[in-house]
Amino acid sequence: MGLRNTLIVMALLLSVSTVPFSGAASLKSHAFFNETGELPCHFPNTQNLSLDELVIFWQDQNKLVLYELFKGQEKPNNVHPKYIGRTSFDQDSWTLRLHNVQIKDTGSYQCFIHHRRSQGLVSIHQMSSDLIVLANFSQPEIRLIANQTEKSNIINLTCSSTQGYPEPQKMYVRLNTKNSTSNYDAVMKKSQNNITELYNVSISVSFPIPPETNVTIFCVLQLEPTEIILSPPYNIEIIKVEGKESEQTEKSSHMTGEPGGLPSMGSHRVGHD
Template identity: 30%
Template sequence: MVCLPAAPPALALRTWLGLGLLALLCLGLGQAREKRVIRSKLGENVSLSCCHEIPRSESLQNYRTYWQKKCPGVTLVVLAYSDGTLIEVHDRYKNRTEMDPWDLILRISPMEILDNGTYQCVVQHNSVVVCDESVTLFVTADFSQPSITAEVSASSCESAEMVIVCSSHGGFPKPRISGALNNVSVEWNASWVSESSPSPYNVTGTLVLNVTSDVNVTCSVEHDGLAKSTSLLLEKTNDCVVPPVPPPYNVITASSIVVITFILAIILAARYLPRRVCPHCCKPQDPVEEGMKEGTKPPVSLKVTSETSSV
């Protein structure tokens, strides 16, 4: 029986360290492959590289390449090549995809929101898998510039209650809406609308303010690290017209009664006053006419008695 000498402790340690570093390297490469992300915008072109290239010096015979997309519960084949010939393409990707049989790069144009997802490139040579790698495609769409509107719901001399609405549309993915009043952060009451999943979003934020002085309102729509902002200056006017206070109801009633009574008195006086004039009253006569009437009177005759004449 022959006994082999034991390995020196230092050599064994170096061996274990080497194996550990190799394992960590392989694990890191695997994670890096899983985390490979390609970003593209709606309507643009994108190229997804595969994990393998076929050398031009080799023949395409016995090579099979699949680009497939992983969907919830199912995996669909985007396109497939065998022996350098296209053998399959999915209906959603017809006339929008192509692949070079040598570099195996998948090109999609134009991008759609539904193209979001994880794609996998599988290369086989003589039925042996040469490579199998995934890449995540992340499609984004820019939101429109936010629009801010303000409407006064109630006002007084001291303040004005305003409803502020900020809206933006046509973006993806679901955004975050934020804002500020004179550079002080404020929370919006936000709502999102999307026709289907996934599809572009329309976002609306509402804010109710009690404005007592001029204030600058800022609304920002953020997604995927990008933000678009709009500001609006709300001015509190100093013109304050105090509306007249209407008199009490009893004052109005009493005033109405007085006015009506006065009008009725005038009407009755105009109707009945001429009938109460004294019928015996005569029209004053002219002094000249009165003198003439006196001149027409016959002279007064003097009676002489017998006694007077005898004297």
């Protein structure tokens, strides 16, 4: 790019940096952590203009340039270092793809398109979009705290899930028996990585096991009011210590599984006199 063209583009960037984002509703798009997000421009191009006639660029909410296309050629001169090597332009859909998205990339973006005419650059299109970056939590995991005896009917356990975003609403334990379902809430402990901004969450719960019945435990991570993630089922087998009945119960306990065909991912026996 010659000095004159460089000065023109720099002046253009400075001029739009003083203009706030349009008051029109932004298009929202979602992307997953470490994957690719899309920042659309939706340029109708009713005049069938070629890229050689246009100057196209994207800015974030802090007025940092993600990408610039000048007369059909990519120009990294004005691109902020944090975006270099992370973008690609789809000419067919007028969409900028932002690769390896991080939680900190969540925010508002705006594309600008200017037409190069004899009198200079003329703004012909701009569009705002909001990028929301998500990260899937791992499937919750149940761990039994090994401080109980075979004859105790109190079970102590922890539930944990890692590497998710945004922060979940709550975490709790669900206990299923043949005839009932009970939920046990606990204070959710959370930690957030300073670099990735992803969350790890866990709870610790103690509760009694109903006598004379087998139970199945799930750890429930509630992300939204209608969205949850379940742990694999953890089965508690009740053994009655009464001679032959105890022996028969113990044998049948190996067949215990969650109703509906769910496999048993863990088991523990609790004895009752």
